[in-house]
Amino acid sequence: MPSRARVTLTRESVLDAAAELVRRHGPAALTMRRLAAELGTAVTSIYWHVGGREALLDALVERTMTGLGEIRPSGRTPEHRVVSIASSLRRQLRGHPHLVALVHERGLTERMFLPAQQALVREAHAAGLRGARAAEFVRAVQFQVVGHVLVERNRERAPAQNPGEAELWRAGTAGDDPALARALARPVDTERLFETTVRALVRCLLTARGTGPAGHGTVRGR
């Protein structure tokens, strides 16, 4: 009260500072001591407001995730609308690159997809899928989108692979298909790849007619 050189410390202000630290320098830069320095307080004050580092990260992930915004499907057919849901989620996650790492580290990748699930269920229903079939469709899209984002983010921060695709496909390993070798030596256009694969997956799963999902494994599913 007397000095007021700083904003009064609250749970919110701690989370703000933490989020800013992560945004600017990545998750590794978020140490309790550095955060305290940024806030101009003693390290131990943070423990009073948000608990330890684990709790802090939990709260941070939670807050960022709820702020991600609505999923608004667009397009006329279910196929287009599902692709738009997937693209929209991907775009949102790419807008918070460090969040993806944070969420992954904390074993919460599944949570990243929860807000999109309802939207997907609606599209599955619109496409005539119900029950377990619809559930499988939702899960398939979920795994593919989240998985793609994880791989994409990962490769973005790994500039020099060793040995990378470029070297692997320089020699005559391509079975007399130089165009293929050239294509594989080039960096991936991940956005295009994302749309292509999601579209292919959706098309196949939504139009799969007949006796349910393709049989699998040793006996015969369902």
Place this chain on the structure above:
Amino acid sequence: MPSRARVTLTRESVLDAAAELVRRHGPAALTMRRLAAELGTAVTSIYWHVGGREALLDALVERTMTGLGEIRPSGRTPEHRVVSIASSLRRQLRGHPHLVALVHERGLTERMFLPAQQALVREAHAAGLRGARAAEFVRAVQFQVVGHVLVERNRERAPAQNPGEAELWRAGTAGDDPALARALARPVDTERLFETTVRALVRCLLTARGTGPAGHGTVRGR
């Protein structure tokens, strides 16, 4: 020389001990000090043989990866063979659960797929795909398999989601489809999901006829 209470320290023996530590207690347990204790040497000796922690992890990932074993496609059609390649890679990676985390942390997920690329290229050719189309196919499968493994491994070590799918789909949020709600509240059968999605993706990409991969721009794909 005089005491010889321990095996002579070599680069190999250091890597052995490190791999064992990771296998038994996870990557977080691999600290230089603990490793030294395990080996019965001074911490600094490790630096002479393998360099710092980064170099150690690099070497560890490298060694484990080369020991993963061959990819042996089985099945009569390209579709079956591609699915078998994907399943085989997934199985190998699941046999080294900590490796996946290690590789991901180090931004090397792409490397996990390199040994499988050649096999996939052969199948793409056998299916009549060439050049950029074949490359896109390989990449699509790559992203999907690696992405799936990442998501799968991630959800395995996140026992209690909060709020999880179970809670989300308990209420009447399923649009009068109780079977769907029940299915989404249940844990995922990831193996089945993996096979279904890979099969769907492969089928769609291998049989896509016409003018090349689906258009992707802002306007309207194909």
Place this chain on the structure above:
DNA sequence: ACCTGAACACCGTTCAAGT
């Protein structure tokens, strides 16, 4: 060529003590 301990600059967390 190989190994050592001491030292440095960091961590997260606890706890008794202040106001």
Place this chain on the structure above:
DNA sequence: ACCTGAACACCGTTCAAGT
């Protein structure tokens, strides 16, 4: 109710010194 510094038990890495 809120904040503090001291202390504890850890980290990875460097470096001069040993043999």
